[in-house]
Amino acid sequence: MTAGTTSTKTGTGTGAATGAGAAAGAAASTRTGTGEPGGRTAVGTAPRLAVDALLDDPGTRIIVCCGAGGVGKTTTAAALGVRAAERGRKVVVLTIDPARRLAQSMGIDSLDNTPRRVTGIEGGGADAGTDADGAEAGGTGTGATGGGGGELHAMMLDMKRTFDEIVEAHADAERARAILANPFYQSLSAGFAGTQEYMAMEKLGQLRARDDWDLIVVDTPPSRSALDFLDAPKRLGSFLDGTFIRVLMAPAKVGGRAGMKFLNVGMSMMTGTLSKLMGASLLKDVQTFVAAMDTMFGGFRTRADATYRLLQAPGTAFLVVAAPEPDALREAAYFVERLAADRMPLAGLVLNRVHGSGADQLSAERALAAAENLEEGGIVDQGPGKHGLRDPDAGPPPHADEVTAEGTTGARTTAHETTADATTAARTTETTADDMTADGITADEITAGLLRLHAERMQVIAREQRTRDRFTSLHPDVPVTEVAALPGDVHDLAGLRAIGVRLATG
Amino acid sequence: MRTQWLRSMAVSRLQVVSGKGGTGKTTVAAALALALAREGRRTLLVEVEGRQGIAQLFGTEALPYEERKIAVAPGGGEVHALAIDAERALLDYLQMFYKLGSAGRALKKLGAIDFATTIAPGLRDVLLTGKACEAVRRKDKAGRFVYDHVVMDAPPTGRITRFLNVNDEVAGLARFGPIHNQAQAVMSVLKSPQTAVHLVTLLEEMPVQETADGIAELREAGLPVGRVVVNKVRPHHLDEETLRAAAGERRGEVAQALARAGLGGARRGGLAERLVDPLLEQAAEHAGRVELEREQRAVLAGLGLPTYELPLLGAGMDLAGLYELATELRKQGDE
Structure with missing residues (x-):
């Protein structure tokens, strides 16, 4: 922790309950003093998440990555898998819906429902973090890796295949055929609302039961809300225990029970209604399906409950993944609360795509003022008529006298460096950049461009910091690791390895 | 249109x-x-x-x-x-x-x-x-x-x-x-x-x-x-060619321009001089991203659909x- 981060503490510490916004603002303004080199930002008041310690601990058997869509959840899961394997663990990564590129980055053209070994893992238990900033890795316990033998396997959840396998494993051949041929089943298993969550839980339980790996890293489905993944077993349970399923299976039996009289009216109306609503053929499909699945439902329930308990067990660690954006962090905060309510073991927050600057002692405001200054020099020289637009006494003097004659060639255009092949011209909010492709570009113009870029970067950093401080003030105890934004996408193991280093040292 | x-x-x-x-x-x-x-x-x-x-x-x-x-x-x-x-x-x-x-x-x-x-x-x-x-x-x-x-x-x-x-x-x-x-x-x-x-x-x-x-x-x-x-x-600010020049033979000029803009001394070790490297590094990242964006624009153009761009x-x-x-x-x- 640097001096700068300590000073942010005073900002957020007092704002924990109220006025978090104001506190965040104060923290953001103190942040510019952190001056950490290498473009990384410091983790404010939150404790740091020791990723390597987590990966090296043989007691860690399952890591669940959860969070909103588009925050790099799957990439994080893959990078953790690579790092854990290279630190000597035998890992399987279960992804839900990886981008093609991600599968390719692990050297696998397409992932399927069977774990495939990833080649190119640098075994040997040595710390893979040879990057410059790998030095301060928390818990670089190379001793825990036990001299290599690490392996990485990867797979992608195939919902339908997983569902089919359950049916085949738990029903006799004839019944299994009947279920697999049922139109209702075919739609259900192809991935309608909820199925993905059940099957992810089911697959996790299967992998854990096989005991072939000592660490399972799971990516969670891109759920409508973070809740779905955790709710899967419970919802399935309440459905299976519910009256409704019994009604579907044997309407007469339930309707005839004593003490259910108030339901009788609804019941007769209901079966009629259902038949009207769904059409008799669909209702029949559903009933056949439920009847055929009857013997299996108990098993479903038991396994879902077991997986749920497995998630609560000490060997499991949840990582909430987010990007420093309001939506993603709001979801993250929500997930943190939800995990606590369900007594699920939260290891910490992975904050992806965080921006930093090596020149953060120069604020956005000063950079912009300086840029205008330099550009104004050109205007003053070129057309005195525009001189009156700005008060020369405001801010630093424009030094117009120092601008050489070549400054006049900097004709102002609103054209940005837009690519010719773009179908639509890039629309920008700025109208100040000069035509930089001209040969006669002045040092002032180059410098002004550099300063404007820097101002933009500083604005992004400030915005990210405010967003993050809001989260930290709500959940000051959640350990955080930050992953600096990469300029491009991940294409190979080296890319995943680089992210792993950032995860461990962020 | x-x-x-x-x-x-x-x-x-x-x-x-x-x-x-x-x-x-x-x-x-x-x-x-x-x-x-x-x-x-x-x-x-x-x-x-x-x-x-x-x-x-x-x-x-x-x-x-x-x-x-x-x-x-x-x-x-x-x-x-x-x-x-x-x-x-x-x-x-x-x-x-x-x-x-x-x-x-x-x-x-x-x-x-x-x-x-x-x-x-x-x-x-x-x-x-x-x-x-x-x-x-x-x-x-x-x-x-x-x-x-x-x-x-x-x-x-x-x-x-x-x-x-x-x-x-x-x-x-x-x-x-x-x-x-x-x-x-x-x-x-x-x-x-x-x-x-x-x-x-x-x-x-x-x-x-x-x-x-x-x-x-x-x-x-x-x-x-x-x-x-x-x-x-x-928005795009600087192209790669300009950046190469800025990082190479014109590095000193950039430091001087920063100093002229009131950001400190341009001499070796001066405040403005120390800003040059991180600023150039950011600009290089920017140029790299512009290049990636150019590729992605081309992919999008290949889809043959009208496009909106929002800043x-x-x-x-x-x-x-x-x-x-x-x-x-x-x-x-x-x-």
């Missing part, structure tokens, strides 16, 4: 906005609803994923299952919003078609509503799309459409085709009866020129790839693809920013 706007934007009364997670589809949907609410028109902004993203964007309290006005557009148009709740939509639907009062409650007690909205294949999606289509078709007593446009903040690209096509699937499952008829009616709206499905993307590899895949899927399913909306476009707002997203984006959409739509 004017006619194109009229054709693709004004005629499509249901505008579905999808996109990979994190691309800002909710923001774009809201800006589009504002943009379409011009000259006294009225739009309905619909949310289907229960995330209350619209309420957060407009800074209002959580939206109930009820249409309410949330914004007035420049020129007097109105934006109304609705967060569709599948369970309530089903009860509404039952009430509307079957006058089920107490039976509806009994169904709920039994867990039938739960079953229908969470477990039964596709019913949830049928209800959500069905409600949106109902709003598209709704007319007032004078026979005019209640809403000129309905804008839907839809599920992400990976699920959009299945979501919109669910009625086809259900119509196949329930081969007759009211659900079948309802599903058919919804599909007749979704597959007509009354609907346009827009995909929001960033100029990054994965979102662009997903957009291309999504468009292929939509086209295959016969769903009308509208536009690609490139969101969070950043990244430096100050972050707020209500003022939303109006700014809406103005931008109108401007680009009018060209």
Whole structure:
């Protein structure tokens, strides 16, 4: 922790309950003093998440990555898998819906429902973090890796295949055929609302039961809300225990029970209604399906409950993944609360795509003022008529006298460096950049461009910091690791390895 | 272009906005609803994923299952919003078609509503799309459409085709009866020129790839693809050639310029001199990104769809920013 981060503490510490916004603002303004080199930002008041310690601990058997869509959840899961394997663990990564590129980055053209070994893992238990900033890795316990033998396997959840396998494993051949041929089943298993969550839980339980790996890293489905993944077993349970399923299976039996009289009216109306609503053929499909699945439902329930308990067990660690954006962090905060309510073991927050600057002692405001200054020099020289637009006494003097004659060639255009092949011209909010492709570009113009870029970067950093401080003030105890934004996408193991280093040292 | 706007934007009364997670589809949907609410028109902004993203964007309290006005557009148009709740939509639907009062409650007690909205294949999606289509078709007593446009903040690209096509699937499952008829009616709206499905993307590899895949899927399913909306476009400042020069023979000049601008001494070890390296490093990252964006633009151009580009707002997203984006959409739509 640097001096700068300590000073942010005073900002957020007092704002924990109220006025978090104001506190965040104060923290953001103190942040510019952190001056950490290498473009990384410091983790404010939150404790740091020791990723390597987590990966090296043989007691860690399952890591669940959860969070909103588009925050790099799957990439994080893959990078953790690579790092854990290279630190000597035998890992399987279960992804839900990886981008093609991600599968390719692990050297696998397409992932399927069977774990495939990833080649190119640098075994040997040595710390893979040879990057410059790998030095301060928390818990670089190379001793825990036990001299290599690490392996990485990867797979992608195939919902339908997983569902089919359950049916085949738990029903006799004839019944299994009947279920697999049922139109209702075919739609259900192809991935309608909820199925993905059940099957992810089911697959996790299967992998854990096989005991072939000592660490399972799971990516969670891109759920409508973070809740779905955790709710899967419970919802399935309440459905299976519910009256409704019994009604579907044997309407007469339930309707005839004593003490259910108030339901009788609804019941007769209901079966009629259902038949009207769904059409008799669909209702029949559903009933056949439920009847055929009857013997299996108990098993479903038991396994879902077991997986749920497995998630609560000490060997499991949840990582909430987010990007420093309001939506993603709001979801993250929500997930943190939800995990606590369900007594699920939260290891910490992975904050992806965080921006930093090596020149953060120069604020956005000063950079912009300086840029205008330099550009104004050109205007003053070129057309005195525009001189009156700005008060020369405001801010630093424009030094117009120092601008050489070549400054006049900097004709102002609103054209940005837009690519010719773009179908639509890039629309920008700025109208100040000069035509930089001209040969006669002045040092002032180059410098002004550099300063404007820097101002933009500083604005992004400030915005990210405010967003993050809001989260930290709500959940000051959640350990955080930050992953600096990469300029491009991940294409190979080296890319995943680089992210792993950032995860461990962020 | 004017006619194109009229054709693709004004005629499509249901505008579905999808996109990979994190691309800002909710923001774009809201800006589009504002943009379409011009000259006294009225739009309905619909949310289907229960995330209350619209309420957060407009800074209002959580939206109930009820249409309410949330914004007035420049020129007097109105934006109304609705967060569709599948369970309530089903009860509404039952009430509307079957006058089920107490039976509806009994169904709920039994867990039938739960079953229908969470477990039964596709019913949830049928209800959500069905409600949106109902709003598209709704007319007032004078026979005019209640809403000129309905804008839907839809599920992400990976699920959009299945979501919109669910009625086809259900119509196949329930081969007759009211659900079948309802599903058919919804599909007749979704597959007509009354609907346009827009995909929001960033100029990054994965979102662009997903957009291309999504468009292929939509086209295959016969769903009308509208536009690609490139969101969070950043201005470009310096090209690579200039940067090379700045990092090389003109490095000293840059330091001097920084000093002239009042940022410290240009001599070795001086404040301005020490700024040069980090500034150049940032600029190199920028140039690299510009190059990546150029590649991604080319991929998008290959899709052969009209495109909108919305700028990244430096100050972050707020209500003022939303109006700014809406103005931008109108401007680009009018060209």
